[in-house]
Amino acid sequence: MSVLESKIVREMVETMSNMYRLGWNERNGGNISCLLNETELDMMLPKKMIKRQIALDFDVAKLMGKYFLVTGSGHYFKNAAKNPEEVLGIVRVGGGGLDLLWGLEDGANPTSELPTHFMSHMARLEQDANHRIIMHSHATHLLAMSFTHSLKEEDFTKTLWKMCTECIIVFPEGIGILPWLMPGSNEIGMETAKKMETCRLVLWPYHGIYGAGCSFDETFGLIETAEKAAQIYSYVRAQGGIKQTISTQELKDLAAVFGVVPRKGVLD
Ligand code: 13P
Ligand code: ZN
16 A cells, blocks of 8 residues: 555545645644554555655654654645645654655655654653644634633633533643743743643644644544634624623533543632
8 A cells, every 4th residue: 555545644634634724724834743553654665765864853762763644844734635745754763863764755854843743742642552643733713812811721721611512521631821932942842742741732822722632533623622612712702702601510510421520720
């Protein structure tokens, strides 16, 4: 089976196209990385020939030998379906950095946000052995909300939970929020990864959102649910503000019925 025929690559391309159509990934905005398993790799790339090597300037010892499908820096989600060999790459974490095994045909490097992706993968794998995906987008309404809403995590989380009944069930651990930090830096990578120890959603104010999960559907759905809540919040504010809402007791009841543990400090 060729790389382009594989289920995981088709899912990546489909997800990127959906994200583009939702307006979350303008120009080269956003990036995705997906941890590949050996079976997928053997089916796609039985020979594993190294095309070129890419240096890294942060510690990836815990990911040594792992393979990732990644988006290329500067590449457009809009073009993923048309040009997957340019927009995507398959890399292996090796002693000297990354070995590029497939893709990134025009010489691009993997996303400039690789520190955040790899550090977040390490953090999530500690929490969940089935973890696979880190996804970044410039989701419109979440980004807008970062200008107008309190950036205290408990406040932001509670507002999102109140905007759609499903939210508390989909992300009971709430949302992590960083201060503004330089994109692409090791610092933003380390801070995001710290938040990822307890949250699968991390907001970068005035920039975008990160999501983590075990599959493309789950990770996309997580961001989609939070973004939908932020969109409703925007409409509610535009329609003159909240007149009635889900009560704190109803949120507690929801959590109990659906068997999730809401983040401490939000409902009490
Ligand atoms: P890349 O094109 O390097 O992935 O950067 C896009 C982006 O969203 C930076 O935060
Ligand atoms: Zn970005």
